[in-house]
Amino acid sequence: MSPRVKNWIVLVLAVLLVFGVTVAIGLKLLPGPHTDTDYLVVGSIATLLALAALFGVLLATVFKGSGAFFQRRQRVGDASGGPGEE
Numbered sequence: 001m002s003p004r005v006k007n008w009i010v011l012v013l014a015v016l017l018v019f020g021v022t023v024a025i026g027l028k029l030l031p032g033p034h035t036d037t038d039y040l041v042v043g044s045i046a047t048l049l050a051l052a053a054l055f056g057v058l059l060a061t062v063f064k065g066s067g068a069f070f071q072r073r074q075r076v077g078d079a080s081g082g083p084g085e086e
Contacts, residue, residue: 011057018053022046 026042027034 007061011054014057015050015054019046019050022049 023042023046026045027038030038030042
């Protein structure tokens, strides 16, 4: 399996973990008995947090090389005409 496929699998599992943990915490915090509206609210909050986590991780990793939000720094001693070259 290629590293790229492994990264996507880890990303999906992490988002599902965030969703599951958020649902568990939300249901624990709400007093019972739970109604359909309670499940709707907890599911909505869990979906929002899971999508926010996905968006943050995608910005930090997958799209890092696109240059939209990040700029590459030149390394010291790079072969691009830096100091010390003749």
